[in-house]
Structure formats: structure tokens, C-alpha cells
Amino acid sequence: MSEAGPSAVKRENAALEEPEVLREEDLFRMLEESDFSDCDDVDIKESLLFKEESSSDEEDPSLDVADDVWSNTFTPMKDIEFRKTPGLLIDVPEDASPYQYFRLLLDDDLLQLITTETNRYAENLFFSNISLEHARVTRWKNLTNKELLQFIGLLFHMGTIKCNVLKDYWKTHRLFGIPSFTQYMSRDRFHLTLQCLHFAENPSEGEKTPTDRLYKIRPILDYFQNKMSSIYYPNKNLSLDESMLLWRGSLAFRQYYIKNKEHKYGIKLYMLAECEGLVMNVMVYTDQSDETGGHAEKVVMTLMRNYLNAGHSVFMDSLYNSYGLAKKLLDADTYCTGTLRATRKGAPKTILSKKLQKGQTVAAYRDGVMVGKWKDYTEVLYISTEFRNSIVDVPKKRGNPKEKPLPIAEYNKFMSVVDRMDQMMSYYPTIQKTLRWYKKLGIHIFQLLLFNSYLLYNKYSKNRLSFYKFRLAVLEEILPEVRKTKPSDQNPINHEGNHFPEKIGTRNEGGKIMRKRCKVCWMKRIRRDCSYHCPKCPDAPGLCIGQCFEQYHKN
Template sequence: MSASEAGPSRPKRAKIAVKNTDKLTDEELEQILNEQFSDDDYLPQNSDMDSDDSEGDDDEYLEIPRPDPEPPICEQHGDGSNVWQDVESVMPNFQFKRRKELLVTVPQSEKPIDFFFLLFDDEFVNLILEATNEYAEEIFCAGNISERSRITNWKPLQRSEFLIFLGLLFHTGTVKCSKLEDYWKTDPLFNLKCFSEHMSRDRFLLILRCLHFARNPGEGAPKPDDRLYKIKPVIEFFNNKMRNTYYPGKELSLDESMMLWRGRLVFRQYIKNKRHKFGIKLYMLTEPSGTVLEVEVYTGAMDSKGGKGHASKVVMKLLQHKLNSGHSVYMDNYYNSCTLARELLDNQTFCTGTLRADRKGNPKDVVATKLPKGGTKAKYSNEIMIGKWKDKRDVLYISTEFPNTMVTFTNKRAQEKVKPLPILNYNKFMSGVDRQDQMMAYYPCSRKTLRRYKKLAIHFFQLILVNSHYIFNEYSGKRLTFYDYRLEVIRGLLGASLSKPKVKKTSVVHAHQPTKIVATNEKGETKRKRCRQCSKNKITKKTMGYVLDSVSKCIMEINVYDIMFFIC
């Protein structure tokens, strides 16, 4: 090797020396070890050590203080990974500090419409009215409308009219037609008088066209960076209203939901296991009963919650007003990790759910172990339990609340089965978003042709309706099915005219016979009268001495030429 070429590093030379110990003499091996571990490596970085005035023995600087060894229980390695142990550790135990309650006064009338207005209040209605009327003026003043356009007939939207519009909109989910125009058809196959009696077709479509929720940027102003600026007031109102109206119980579930949207959209998502596979993804914090507490809309990787650690950011955002209260949060493997579990524990919040095998910090022996059917294995570290259970397939799970205890339960077929306690509670409480999706799927009232922000707003209207139904059944002292509750709310929105069915007046049908008029005027002439049936048919004719006294159709069964006087 030439002098200009670099040789192996000192650690590499040590490894080579260890491999070739059988080829080296004792003197050569001692020389290599002295070069590898010189005394200078242990000297502190102090320039005074090289001076002649240094005092004391140099050997004292060769001593390296080492701490006493301790058992690696609930510790971490230098790289931040957990140290796992087989022995079951004590799980954290902090109490639930709040209680499930309604934070506002229960309506005295206990009618479904009053519970609906607890969440859909006048403040929200006024926000929609102001934005809608302003947007209608923008459309009218745009200058690219024709004389026959519907917008030329626009009148300012009032509260009573908007509530009728909302009631008819909800009712389109009860009675399903392919087109909105079908609800106003007079064809015997349709003939839904409920719609035409309360609002004309053109007015309904015009309100739907101008429905708006936020102020648009002025002409020449830059477009806002927020992709949800048109729907942001609705999302914020929903979250704040639920936060100030109702506080949930201890158990919470967190999952994603999908709103169908197949149009072009930069943040459209695909989730194969959802009912709507394509659409806008909504992260939801719910109760196991299905009450939606908080919603976050996913708008792509560039938003404030996107990028690395996206799942943890979403969880902490949805739980920011529920931390340090002792809640138990149930999540699936998309969200759970050791890092998130530790962060929630630091905020006095439990978490339980399934876990992905490739998450950072998982115990490798638990992930790689092969189990027989019904077998289980678990490790503990830092008050976190990660376990694996073999049923029909391997299930990896994490919990900070429950140990890996096997419990016996009875299934739907009255058979006794054995499951780990974390899995049993996960199956029991991880159903809130699925129940919400189920209720929303029964009576959908959104339309394919709507703009995406408008369709998303109507989706939130339906969420408010579903939430008010849960609150009604919980605090009104009554119980109604969702179908009956919806109909009562629709009646309340449309007004008192639908509270009782209208009784149609029936009249006796007489034959169309002439009747003699005996009254005369001042000159002694016989008074003339208009025929009742001819007047109804918009025919202006008067009788000379007779009048037709009937409400039946103007059909005469007698020969008019046999009558002395000219009639009609």
C-alpha cells in the first residue's frame, strides 16, 4: 500500500486483528490493542493537563465513574425504543373526572322540533340567510344571466321560508325520487302535494342554487389558501355547538367516515372497506351510541395535520377538549402506536385498539411469534401493553387501560367463548362511526349535482338531525324511532298546517236545474244574476229570469230549446 492511499480505520483494524489472532504473535497483538485503546482516550478535554504546573497523579483521570446497574423495567434504550418485559405490570388508574350530561336546559315542550333547534339554532340560521342573500346578489349582478333566468325573480330569503326549504329538503330523503323536479309533478304516479303546497319548484331550486355559508373573496382578491373556506363556518359551528351543548360519557371512539363524491377533487380519498369508497374523508370523534362530537375534514397532505405523524395529529386535534378528564378512547390500527399511547397517557387519557405490526417501537418477539388458535402473548413497558391473539387470524392490539387477561363471554348464539379483555372492550365500544353511517344511509337527502361544499353542508345538516335524535331519546323521557322523529321534525319545519290533516268539505250535488227569480228592481224589472257554474268556469253570462243553483259540473240533462227563456 502506498503512502498516499488511506488504510483501514482504527476500529476496522481492531476487528481484523481479532479475526487474525491465531496468526499474530503476542507482541503484535499487544501493540494493536495499545493503539486501539490509548490512555489519551480517557483523559478529559482540559488544556491545563499539558502544563507543567499540573498537580496530582495522572492516574486519577483514568477512572471512569459508572452507575450501579438497575433492572431494565419500564425504561427506554438510547434510541428511544421501549424495553419490554413479560411480567404483567400495574396499569395506570385515573378516574373519569366529568359526567355525561346535557349542558343546556331541556326544552319544556319536549317536542322533537325543540330538540332539533337546540343544535340548529337561530344564530346558525341567520349566518346562512346572510351568506345566501349576499351570494344571490353576486349572481344577479354578475352580468352573464339571461332575462328568463330564475335569479331575476330572486327575493330575499327569510327565516320562515328557509325552514320550509329545510323541511322539504329533509323530506326528499323520506320519499325518494330520481330528480328534484319529480316532487312537483302532477302526474298521478307522483302527485306529492306536500311540496307544491308549501313552495314552488322554481323557488326551491333557486334557494338551492344560491345556498351559501361564507363570504366570497372580492373581485381581484387572492383566493384563500384554505380549501374549506366556503364550508368552514358550518364545520366550526357544528363542533362548537356540540361542545357547548352536550358532554359525553367516559368511552369514546375515533374513526373516519366517507361522504360520497366521485367528481374531480384534489383531496378525494379511496377507502375500500367503506360503503362509499370514493369521497371526502371525515375524521370523527363519537360516542359508542353514534353521537358525533367532533369532526375534522381531510384536505390533503399539505394541511396543518398532514405530513409525518398525520394520524397522531388528527387524534390530538379531535381530543384537544377532552384531554385530562380520564376518557377511554378506542381506535383502530390506522391511529394506534406506542408513541401516541404514551402521549395520551401523559394527558390522562386511555387508549385501546388494534395495532399495525410495522409500527415503530413494537416488541419484535410479540410480532414475530407463532401462536396456536386461542393462544396469546403480551409484553409490558411504560404502562403500555401490546398483545397478540390468534383467532381466525392473528390480531395485534395495544392498551393502556386493560391487561392481557382472558375473559369468558357469551356470543349471539349463546355460546361461551374466551377473548382477551382489551379485544372484548374494543368490540363493545368501537361502533360509533359505523352507527352514524348506518343512520345517515337510511334517508339520504343529498343530490349528485350539488357542488361539493354544498353537499358537505347538507351532510352536516343531517348530522345535526341524527345527533338531536340521540339527545331527544336520552333526555326527553320519550323514545322515538329515527323515522318517526324525522317526520315530526319535518312537520315542525313546515309549520302547524301539517300538524293535523285537513278535512275536505263535501257538498251535496244537485242536478243543474233552473230556478225562478222573483226579485225585481226599482223599475219592476226582474233582476239578472250570473250563473254560478258559468262564473266558476270563467264564462261571463247572465240569466234573464233563472239561475243554475248547483255546484256540480255545468252539464244539462234537459233540452235547452224546450225552455221558454234563454239560459247561459
């Protein structure tokens, strides 16, 4: 008996409705007869198997570069000419002093901004503590630009003379006794200025807090970038690296570890610097979520926004580099060179899987981008849009020159400028405790302005100074020597002639009239007591009637 099933007519209709199913052998036969006959069968099979998976990837599919589009032979790289003229954009006298270079970067506009915000914050703090009679803020007097500049000078000087406790700078004990601090600002005034130091206006009561986590320091960061871009244009070679500002307090965007940095946790700063160390732009890591992703690429494009399409070469480490970023910068007429992580999307798998002996190197090229690998003590993966993978001799301090790939040699030459800046500034640290994070960061920006002015001075001045001597030269202008006034200078002369000698009326316990030492005679090293004084002069000095009284009040 035959098996039950659909009729012949139904089977024919079903065959017309269902698409024909191709076997795997038929599929490969059709591909061989097509234009793809030169492709590898394994690659075709893998592309078919993973087609559905790759289409659901959220990242840009164009960055997932297949191995067959990379060439193992050298292909011409894009030739970009540097189209800017580096140097100062304003006129500076050839004999300008270190202080003038410093004030070129820290000008009166910045001082006025800080004094305005500091006085406003002190006023708000005063009214919030009005019930506390003995609060330090109740003795607040408005800060002036001159006093703020002296305050900054004292902060710098604390890096030159180090004390463990802040109040030790004002001690009169014989083991301390630093007159430069007591002459310009009292201890309480310094503490109060530090307490009220502010850079931006706080939101008023009932007003929503800004979403920008850096709103308390944003005016200073914007000032730094605008000031540097308005007075100086950098050379062709730029370096992009991160720096760590030590911060031990609680902070939402505090970083806990950066390899090879002096401080293992704190506030992370992204810095764009010239090859000679001049910091051109600063960006603070705030750990705020980015809906579109690509944080490293956004950092690079933000810091480089004023220097694209000019022919610059930027050197970066593996934290930033990728094939997609290199291609994006190349389209903006900007070279990039640096190390590369093996997990970055778009890296050629043939280079990643290649096994090398010590000293060997291999590279692949695509669309003006070169990705190479070199085996030294360990394997180093690198990327460049400017240099081909040629071997050059790199001189050493001791011994024979060492052979290295050209991109690695150039990367090592220009990549350590931010670390050197951190090292030089670490020799002169300012106060490091009892500060809010934005005050610590603001004072760090002051130090960056001082360091940049030092580099500009040594580049354009006839005299070259060490950073230590440059700091002292600036401090000598900010904190000039206080002239020791004579007793006659301490008493204002009344030109209206209403100062008259008056007999001392006080008596001692024995009933005798008290006498005072004559000020003029004492200056002549003559000890003479007199019974007359000038009651309208400060401290009512004792003066002999006649010549001494006239000489003391003479203009």
C-alpha cells in the same frame, strides 16, 4: 537489503499522532468488564453496527423502543379517574318535543348565517348574469330564516319519499302528486335556493384565494363543534373512526377507498363520537401536505383537544394507534385502546415474531402501555393503556361464550358507533346529484344535527322513538299542515267601506250581458247567476245584491 521506509523517529511520531485501533476481541473484553456485562452480545454488536444509521433517522429516536425495555410480565398500569360530569349543559324541558331538540342544535344563529351568505351570493350571481334576461337568478327574492328552515325540511323529506329525478317531487301527475312540496315552495324557487346556497363569503375580485381548502364550509364545521361542546359533555368512553361521504365529482382531496365502508370513494370525515353514537366533533381530510408529518397523530390530538386531561378512554383502529400516540395520550390522562399495525414504530419485535396457536395470546408492557397479540382465525395485534391482557368470556347470540382478550372485547363493544350512524343515515338519503361538494357536505352536517338531536331526545325524554318516527315528528313541525281557506278568507275585507257592487259590463258574442255565479249561494249549494260583482275583490266575484254581498264582506 532492508525494505525502504520511514525512519525510526518518524515511525514513533506517527504512532503518537494516530489513535490506537482496538481489535474486536479487545472491545468485547472491555465490555464484559464494564457495567454492561449482563447485555446480550448480539444486541451489543447490532447496536454498535447500526448506531450511525439510527442517528440519521428523522423520526423521534425515543419511539424506536428496543426489545429489552419491554417486559413480558405484567407491570402496573396508570390509574386515571374520570373527572367530568357527562350530560346536558343546558336546561331542557322534560316534555320537549322532537322539534325542540332539533332546534336546540340548529338554532336561529346558524339559519341567519346561511341566509346572509346565500343572499350575498345570489346578489353577486345576479349582477354577473344581468345580461341574461331569462336566467333564473334574475327572479331572486331574498331568503328568510323561515323559508330556509322549510327548504331544509324539504331536503329531509326527500329522504323519506324517494324520487329518481328532483323535479318529480313537484309533478301534478296522478302517479306523483306530493302536495307537501308544492304547498311550501315552488319547484323553481327550490332549484334557485339550492343553486345559491352558500355558507361563507367568497374572496372578492383581486383577493387571494384562502389556503384553507375548506373555507367554503368552515363556518358550518366550526358551528357544529362549538354547538356540541356547549350543550353536551360526553361519557368516559369515546370512539374515533372515519366515515365516507359519497362524492363522484372531481375533487383534490377525494378519497378512493376505505375498507368496510359503504361508499368506496368520496369525502373522508374523521369523527369523534360518544359510545352511544352521539357525534361530538368532525374533521375533513383535505390531503394538504404536512411538513412535520404524523398526520394520524395530529387528527387524534385535534379531535380530542377539548377532552384531554379528563380521564376519557378513546377507542381507535390501526390507522391511528402507535406506541408514541399511546404514550402521548397517557401523559394527557387519556386512555387509548385499539388494533395496531405491525409496521408501527416502537412495537416490540418479540411480540411481532412470536408464533401462536389458535386461542393463544402474548403481551409486553412498558411505561403503562400494553402491546399484545392474539390468534383467532388470524393474528390480531392490539395496544391498550387501560386494560391488561386478561382473557374474558364474551357472550354470543348463538352458542357458548367465546374467550377473547379484554382489550379486544372492549374495543369491539365501543368501536362500531360511527358505522351504525352511517347505516341509519343511509336509510334516508337526500339529493345526491347536481351539487357542489361544499353543499353536499353542508347538507350532511344538517343530517348529523338531526341524528344527534334524535339521540339526545331518546336519552332525556320520557318517550322513545325510532329514527323514522322522530324524523316525521320534526318534519310535521317544520312543514305544518296548510289550512284550506274558505272563499271568504281569500278576499281581504276593506274596513273603510269602499267596496260597492257594480254591474257587469262585459257582453258575450250575442250582445247579452255576461252573468257570474254568486259565490255565497254556491257555498250554500245553490246555483244562482247574477249580473253584479265586486270589482275590488280578487277575481271580482259575482255576488247577489243585498244579503249575499254583505255576508261576503262581513268581518
